[in-house]
Every structure is written in structure tokens, then in C-alpha cells.
Amino acid sequence: MTDHSSNVTVLHDRRTEDRPPVAEFAEHRIERITGYAATEDGLDCVVRAVTDDGRELRVILPTVQVEALVGAARAAKMTAIAKMNVTDAGATSVFLPKRYETIRTDNFDGVLLAFDRGSESEQIIGLDNDAAIRLGQDLRKTGKAGHRLILPKDF
Numbered sequence: 001m002t003d004h005s006s007n008v009t010v011l012h013d014r015r016t017e018d019r020p021p022v023a024e025f026a027e028h029r030i031e032r033i034t035g036y037a038a039t040e041d042g043l044d045c046v047v048r049a050v051t052d053d054g055r056e057l058r059v060i061l062p063t064v065q066v067e068a069l070v071g072a073a074r075a076a077k078m079t080a081i082a083k084m085n086v087t088d089a090g091a092t093s094v095f096l097p098k099r100y101e102t103i104r105t106d107n108f109d110g111v112l113l114a115f116d117r118g119s120e121s122e123q124i125i126g127l128d129n130d131a132a133i134r135l136g137q138d139l140r141k142t143g144k145a146g147h148r149l150i151l152p153k154d155f
Contacts, residue, residue, distance in 0.1 A: 028057050038063065074122060097121065102132075 028051045035048040045066055047059045061069060078095065097115035103124075104111060111132035115123045127135060 028055075030057065071124070078123065095121070095123070097123070 030049040031052045033049050037046045049057045100115050110128040113125045
């Protein structure tokens with residue numbers, strides 16, 4: 001298996017050198033989401049929540065940043081899930097999507113591989129064209145091979 005983690009590109013990463021530093025830091029634990037809305041012009045979104053100490057919290061963000069927030073939350077969720085899956089020694093946590101699709105888009109020179117698109121478990125991975133071709137070849141070879149992972153017993 002090839003480790004491509006050093007070549008990861010975050011599509012939504014926006015440099016902020018031209019912005020002033022954040023003056024204040026606040027951290028709140030959200031107990032539950034209570035609602036959402038968009039401004040009349042559609043440029044901003046609001047997510048309303050209740051904190052664990054009972055206060056109402058409203059997060060207002062530009063609509064163009066929604067996908068970045070969703071992507072970051074999903075990535076954090078998958079990291080947390082991997083840490084929660086306590087398995088036998090040598091066992092591996094496995095993400096089992098129900099469906100996948102490959103996507104080409106004008107603003108990314110490569111292939112996007114989307115798993116469970118539109119669901120809570122959605123994951124989208126960007127691959128350059130060469131990596132996408134190699135992945136297809138590796139999937140074909142591995143599908144025919146007898147190599148097996150050690151999976152949890154209840155899998």
C-alpha cells in the first residue's frame with residue numbers, strides 16, 4: 001500500500017495573510033443544533049445551537065464557506081470514529097460506504113472520489129490524474145489478490 005498522506009491537498013484552504021489576526025478566542029461545546037437560516041441575499045448562513053451550559057449560540061458564516069465547514073467537521077468525525085473503534089490487536093477500522101461516484105470539476109485538475117454523497121457519512125477525496133489511474137489499477141489488483149486485512153470480529 002502506498003502512503004500518499006504527504007501529498008494531501010486541502011481544496012478549501014484559503015490563505016489569510018491579508019487579514020488581521022483574530023483578537024479574541026472563544027470555545028463553546030454545542031449540546032445540539034436547534035435551527036438554521038440564510039440571509040435574504042443568500043450570502044450568509046446561520047446555524048443556531050444550544051451550548052452545554054444552556055446558552056444559545058449562533059454561528060454566522062459566508063455561504064461559500066459552508067462546504068469548508070462541513071468538510072472539516074466530517075474529517076474530524078472520521079478521525080474521532082477511528083479513535084473510538086477499539087478492536088483486537090492488529091485490527092483495522094473500516095469505513096464502508098454504500099455508494100461512490102467519481103467527479104470531474106473545472107476548479108480541480110484531477111478526480112474527486114465521493115463516497116455516500118449527500119449523507120452524514122459523506123467523504124470526498126481529491127486525486128491527481130496519475131493517482132486516480134494508479135488507484136484504479138491497485139483496486140483491480142487487490143480485488144483479485146488473496147491479501148486480507150485483520151478486521152474486528154463483529155465486522
